Amino acid sequence: MGNFSREKEGQELSAGELQAAALANSVREPVLIVDQDQKIIAANQNFNSLFGFEKDEVLGLSVYSLNDHAWHLSVLKELLEEELPQKKQVQDLEVVYDLEYFGKLTCLVNATLLETGGEVFSMLTFKPQIAGHSSISQELEYLKTVRDVLMKAPAIICSLKGPTHIFEIANKKYCELIGQVDILGKPIKEVLPEIEGQGFIDILDEVFRTGEIYIGHEKPVSLESENGQVTSFLDFVYQPLKNEKDEITGIFVHAVDVTEKVLARKKIEESESELRNIMDTAPVIIWISDENNQNVYLNRKWYEFTGQTKEESFGMGWVEAVHPEDKLEAESRFVQAIKERTSYENFYRLRTAVDEYRWMFNQGSPKWDREGNFCGMVGAVVDVHEEVTKGQLVRENEHRTRSIVEEATVATAIYTGLEMKIELANEAMINLWGKDRSVIGKTLRESLPELEGQPFFQLLHDVYTSGKTYYGKEDRVDLMIDGEMQTGYFNFTYKPLRNEQGEIYGILNMAMDVTEQRLARKKIEESERRYQEIIHSSPALIATFEGPDNIIKIANDAILEAWGKGKDVIGKPFFAVLPELVEQGFEDIIAHVYESGEPFSVHEMPVDLVRYGKKETLYYNFVYYPQRDINGKITGIVDIATEVTPQAILNQKIKESESHFRQMADLMPEKVINTDVEGRVLFFNQHWLGYTGLSSEELTEKGWTSTIHPEDIAAYQEQWERALKSGENLDMEIRLKDKEGEYKWHLSRAEAIKDKTGAIKMWISTNTDIHRLKEEEKRKEDFLKVVSHELKTPVTSIKGYIQLLLAMLKSAQDKKVSALPLQPSLERIDHQVGRLTRLISEMLDISRIEENKLEMQKEIFSINELVTETVQDIKYTNTQHKIEVTHYSHCLVNADKDRIGQVLINLVTNAIKYSPESQDVEITIQEKPAGKVRVSIIDHGIGIDKENHVKIFKRFFRISEEDEDTYSGFGIGLYLTNEIIERHGGVVEVISEKGKGSEFSFILDTATQKDTEE
Known part of the structure; x- marks a missing residue:
């Protein structure tokens, strides 16, 4: 051959x-x-x-x-x-x-x-x-x-x-x-x-x-x-x-x-398929590029998130999904990193499949082949929209006194051998130590000599020799950073690493800096201790379920801890281990993912878990992904979750606080402005928008001070600047232009909201319409001048004659005249005239009461949906009472939805407030003859005497018996309720008996076919 x-x-x-x-x-x-x-x-x-x-x-x-x-x-x-x-x-x-x-x-x-x-x-x-x-x-x-x-x-x-x-x-x-x-x-x-x-x-x-x-x-x-x-x-x-x-x-x-x-190729194909499957089931976007700036791979998450096709994203096409304002920086950072062959990270906004932009955190690292040749970059993109927008909201509420803190990746290092040689340490860990990359290849004792005398070298030795993982919870660590010894507190793990023979060859160290959290939780440290026990080295909770019976195949330490179970649950059906999840719908969710192949993900979902015999409600971000074999057949489910309980509670509180403030502001008759510490407007209430006829954006762009009368603007700006510098309140009268172009007098007030240290956090400003009052005052002054003139003239004349007569009587020689009771009578007349003079002067202090004017903005809506929504909102703040709604009928009404909602809130909160010994409130919705619908609110509280059934609807009326002294209120809720329902052509009814609870009902017309067509 x-x-x-x-x-x-x-x-x-x-x-x-x-x-x-x-x-x-x-x-x-x-x-x-x-x-x-x-x-x-x-x-x-x-x-x-x-x-x-x-x-x-x-x-x-x-x-x-x-x-x-x-x-x-x-x-x-x-x-x-x-x-x-x-x-x-x-x-x-x-x-x-x-x-x-x-x-x-x-x-x-x-x-x-x-x-x-x-x-x-x-x-x-x-x-x-x-x-x-x-x-x-x-x-x-x-x-x-x-x-x-x-x-x-x-x-x-x-x-x-x-x-x-x-x-x-x-x-x-x-x-x-x-x-x-x-x-x-x-x-x-x-x-x-x-x-x-x-x-x-x-x-x-x-x-x-x-x-x-x-x-x-x-x-x-x-x-x-x-x-x-x-x-x-x-x-x-x-x-x-x-x-x-x-x-x-x-x-x-x-x-x-x-x-x-x-066989080697098949093994490689299986390995590549498994890796690609894992990458495609990951809850984050994963990307790979070559050394020529060209994208060569994006996992399934990218296409699901952006809606791009593979052809659109190939090469540099992925940049087209980035927000136009972020595109240049995202592209240049990517190209520069490839040119310099270095890791990089950045934030940018990415367009979703529904044409919305969300904030993303991107991190990329260089990729090398077996010969050490640079062959491109690999990286991941994580959705951090909630964190970024939450940071923006917090920054606004704290008046931009703090900046957004970027989330860092978990600090990770690998030590090999009993001498703890630093084999690998990421940037987060090196920064945590306060060192540079020269520590790689050295022993931990050489790199961090300041740990001598602290327990960590001994802990590492124990983990290496015993094979038992060590979990550190808020342990104190003293590190030499920038030439100074600094103290921090960290959650960390020392986990032994084993080779194929089961022999320990090193330790995996993962750490998270929790110094700020620990200092913030000093007062509640004991109550928080139990939650710290479930924090693991990895922020992700991961498990896999096999087959239609959801047999637990893999469960990491973090998720076992979250479940409150041991490793003995592996090999058992998932819902036999956690039966409490069945009634919460998780069995149906996982079955749908297994049968359809469609992933399921949710953010901040509350989950009730029985852990160690105690029922707890926690909040999680999690995703269920189908797991497939090399032929694409679904073989099981991947469960990836993260606990976000503090974040969810904080978000709820922020939303509730903001909702309550804006609802209260919109209900106020004044025009309310909320500004930051520097006077920049954050919020206009509805009365501002209705008065000016402008949207919030238009009013912000033009500046609300553009509505101030030219003769008043200079004085107002001078006082406002003085208030911003001194922190003193502002109080002055100005004229504001309405949507018809007319100027009306307002009482403008601004008050600084301060924290415990006295630092200004924000300003709340109100502008109260006093135009009619000013007009009335002028008319009153004119009227009183006329009255005073008309009355004082005759009174003065009478008084003069009386005084003259009295003087004459003192010198009178006529005994007959002196014998008459003229003198005491004239003295009494003089006294009464003096009283009349004082009454005329007091008329200058009289003021008039304005009539209440309600504008109805009618629309067609479901009274059932409004009741359900209102009850749901009330439940968020009144968790002790059980509110049951019974829908005997489903009706549409043509009414002012906000006003009817105000009626519901008044009646339901009254039912709760006046039922201290009963937690049950019932609401029924029932259609009545002649096109009517009746909504009834029933409580089992203190009840009302029959003699007060009419009086309670009068303005400022409050029952004044001794046992009602503890119930707050101004006596205007039922007055407003009655006024609103009557202006809708309806009626309010009450059935109540002292000590036996109350039933308040209002009846409205249902929407007609004519209403629907209009």
Whole structure:
């Protein structure tokens, strides 16, 4: 067999090249085999002899260039480049070759297209058209040479004779493959009965019948051996053998055992499939790029999140999903990281499949191949929208006195050996230590000498020698950072790492800085201790369930701790371990994921768990993903969760606080503004928008001070600037322009809201409409001036005459006159006139009461839905009372939804407030005749005397008995309720008896067909 030029250079030959070379040397005729580039890869000795070449001389050369292009190239090119690729086999084509010194040689060329070892070759056999033939001795010598070559060849070779395929030749490799030696002269079915049904006999029969070569690629064959049946994978060729009459006499078999290659590839494929499956089931976006800035992989989460197709995201197409304001930075950071081959991280907004933008945290790291060559980047993108927006809300509520704190990845390090050599430490851990990357490769004792005298070296030694994981909960650590000893508190784990033999070779250290949380929880440390016990080294809780019965296959320490179970639950059905989750709907959720293959995810979901005999309600972010085998069949479920209880409670409180503030502000008659510490507007209540006719955005853009009268603006801004600097309250009268363009007088007040230290946190400003009051005051002044003038004139005159008469009486000489009681009478008249004068002066202090004006904004809505929504809102703040709603009917009404909601709130909160000894409140909704609907609120509280049933609807009326002193209120709730219902054309009714509870009902018209059409 001729050797290849690559073989001479020490390079390994491919399986296809080995098969081609063996095939060339097994054929009697001159044979030449070329690759797809028409380069010669094999030539047998008869070819070299026929055309005058030395051994291996032609290998690697172009077939067209032999002996300085001695072929008649047009015919040969047409054969190799046109006919053969189309026909696969060409017979008896005349090709002329110019032999040096011997003139032209005409050959009949038979060409066959071969595919072996995953490669495609062209095999050419040559029949020189010359007179005579070789002698018998030469023929025998040739056959002997061929037999020696076949027997010593590294390939699996045999020759089968006749239609029953009798073994004529079988080399050592073939005998080793089938595990037999004595096979010559026997038919293949007798030697290898086990291959019946595997297709090989049928293929041999077809080749013998048709004379067409058959090439098999990685075909499995199962053969009997001493150890039972063994399956191998073969690349092989069945080449028909012909006599001089061109009759098929047998089949030449040439094969290469590729079992190891096939099994290795399958293992790699399975591994890659499993990795790809894990990456596709991950709850975060995972991406991979090459070294040329081109995206080469995005997991399923990317396409689900952004709605992009693979074609749209390929290369740099993923950047199109980034917010326009963030796109340039995201792209430049990515390109720069690849250029510098460094890790990087950044935040940007990413467009979702529903065309919304969410904040994401992206982190990428360089990727290297086995030879250490840079081959791109790999990274992950995490949805942090809630955290970012929550930070923005907190920053606004705290008046931007703090900035958003970026979440860092968990600090992680690996130590090897008993001396604790730092084998690996991520940036988070290095930053935590206050060191740089020079610590890698050193021992922990060398890198952090300040830990001497602290318990950590001993803890690491104990974990390494005992194999028991250590969990640190808020342990104190003193570290030398920036030249100073600094104290921090950390949650961390020391987890032993084991090799395949189960021997401990190192320790995994994961840590989280909880210094701020610990300091903030000093006063409630004892109550929080139990929650700290479930914190694990990993922030993720992970488990896998197998099959439709959800058998627990894998459960990490974190999730076992979350369940409150031990490792003995592995292998048991999930819902047998946690039956309390069935009634909460989790069994149906997991069943749907398993059957449909659709993932299920949820944020901040409350879950009731019985842990260690005690029922607890916790909040989780979690996702259920289907787990698939290599064929795509669903085999189980992956459960990935994170506990977010504090975050969920904080979010609820923030939402409730903001909702209560805005609801209260919208109910106030004043125009309310909420500003930050620097005077920037955060909120306008509804009365501002209604008064100006502008939206909140328009009012913010123009500035509310643009509505102040030009004559008042300078004085107001001066006082407002003074208030911002001094923290003193503002109180002044100004004129504001309404939506009709008219200016009306308002009392403008601003008060600073301060924290316990006296620092200003925000400003609350109100503007109260006093325009009518100002007008009334002017009319009152005008009126009083007239009255005073008209009354004082006659009174003054009367008083003058009385005083004159009194003076005259004192000097009177007439005894008859003096005998009359004139003097005391006149003195009394003088006294009464003085009282009248004082009453006239007091009239200047009288003020008028404005009438209440309610505007109704009617719409058609479901009274049932409004009752349900209102009760749900009340339940959030009144958890002690049980409110049951019974829907006897479902009705639509045409009314002011907000006003009817206000009625419901007044009646339900009254029912709760006046029922201290009963926790049950009932609400019924029932359709009445004549197109009416009745809503009743029933409590079992203190009740109301019948004599007060009418009075309670009067303004400011409150029952004043001794046992009602403890109930707060101004006596206006029922007055407003009655006013609202009456303005809707309805009525309010009450049924109550002292000590036996109360039933308040209101009746409204149901919506008509005409209302619906309008």
